[in-house]
Amino acid sequence: MPVPVEAVLVGAGNRGGRIYGGFALANPGELRIVGVVEPDEARRERVAEMHGIAADRQLRSWEELASRPLLAEAAINATQDRMHAASTRALLEQGYQVLLEKPMATTPQACLDLVQAAERHGRVLQISHVLRYAPFFRALYDLLRGGSIGDVVSIDWRENLVYWHYAHSFVRGNWSNTARSGPMLLTKCCHDLDLLVWMLGPTCERIASSGTQRHFTSTVVGPEVPPRCTDGCPHAETCLYYAPRLYLDRLAENSNSFAVSAITLDATSDGVMRALTEGPYGRCVYRCDNDVVDHQVALLQFRGGQAVSLTMQGTSHVEGRTVRIDGMRSTVLANESRNEIVVLDHRSGIQRKVELARPRGGHGGGDWGLIQAFIGALRGDRPDVLTSGRESVESHLLAFAAEEARVSGTTVDMAAYRQRLGAQILA
Ligand SMILES: NC(=O)c1ccc[n+]([C@@H]2O[C@H](COP(=O)([O-])OP(=O)(O)OC[C@H]3O[C@@H](n4cnc5c(N)ncnc54)[C@H](O)[C@@H]3O)[C@@H](O)[C@H]2O)c1
DSSP states (O other), X not given: OOOOEEEEEEOOSIIIIIIIHHHHXXXXXXXXXXXXXXXXXXXXHHHHHHHTOOGGGEESOHHHHHTSSOSSSEEEEOOOGGGHHHHHHHHHHHTOEEEEOSSSOSSHHHHHHHHHHHHHHTOOEEEOOGGGGSHHHHHHHHHHHHSTTXXXXXXXXXXXXXXXXXXXXXXXXXXXXXXXXXXXXHHTTHHHHHHHHHHHOSOEEEEEEEEEOOSSSGGGSOTTSOSBGGGTOTTTTTOTTOHHHHHHHHHHHOXXXXXXXXXXXXXXXXXXXXXXXXXXXXXXXXXXXXXXXXXXXXXEEETTSOEEEEEEEEEESSOEEEEEEEESSEEEEEETTTTEEEEEETTTOOEEEOOOOOOOSTGGGHHHHHHHHHHHHHHTSXXXXXXXXXXXXXXXXXXXXXXXXXXXXXXXEHHHHHHHHTOGGGO
């Protein structure tokens, strides 16, 4: 049996405790969590208990971890977006090999700095662009790169967020406010941009974008609407976003739902209602401090002349990306929620369904694939992690450039943008 890689979990929230912790519990021969760093006592204690972590390896902040001798070979950084840059830099300097949640940082310069820090210290820095490891997107990559569909002319890429997920994360939750997290294309669509860069190369030449915060504002409702759903809202029956229904439905679907575990550790009806009465997720969606867009479109032109439209919207009936790729010989139609990819051959008219492996774990198998790649790189079984800091930085730059284009109403020339940042590191 192989020796498990030992790691410290930095940030024991939804991703840390549930996904990385869950992988370690299910795969004890692969990964062992031997330390936990988390200021929230209940979360810290829960992870410590689940993984049998000794008291002197239960810390309250990444700063504390970075000031101590190494607790393990690896650190899994699942803190919130704005904490990524400083904490990862310190952990790399301290000697940890780091698996870092996306986005790698919330400014372009900080992203570039992290790549340089990892390379200067000779450490693994893997970014959690989980979708590259998902069989569905791997199959799309193989189709596009394999050449059988002919020269790719255009791609329509849609990130369709189901309505309650948008409200949970981007109106009431952690990614609702640009100053606390980052712009939407960075916090939600850095996966999509990463996949596009993976498939087409780091060769985007121009980017334009538009999008607004159209719906979730206080101007949409009248003064009769209270600040919280639990304060006797007169629209409780008809409002799609009435929090008790929204979260109790999620709980009924799956007691391990990410939406429920984000609001409470007590996955019962009483626990959910308590969290909604007291915490941020019970607020009326029209009375929050959100300022991120609820829909956005980016238009990208790549060096090969391929035109790509990327649409993000948060009012879908079902969660999942839909993609159309037009090649000179075939058209590809992909539907993530159905786990279905169809290739339509232009000449013969034949439609072929692509055989897809059954995913294991969240994000269509991407979560576990990501962790396995990290473990493989540390064990020396594979030369790289596929989504290193260097490999991931371009998609982040595209997200920042798209936001600049959206806000300024201009088209951003990527060569000039990279030069302005001094991003020669990409050369
Ligand atoms: N890869 C993906 O597809 C994916 C999906 C969801 C979220 N994410 C990213 O994962 C990260 C974590 O998201 P989450 O939903 O788990 O958030 P979360 O808020 O549930 O977890 C973050 C945890 O960090 C802890 N923390 C705060 N200060 C700390 C400190 N000084 N030291 C250590 N820990 C500290 C918080 O108490 C919290 O428990 C975010 O950057 C998010 O954008 C990635």
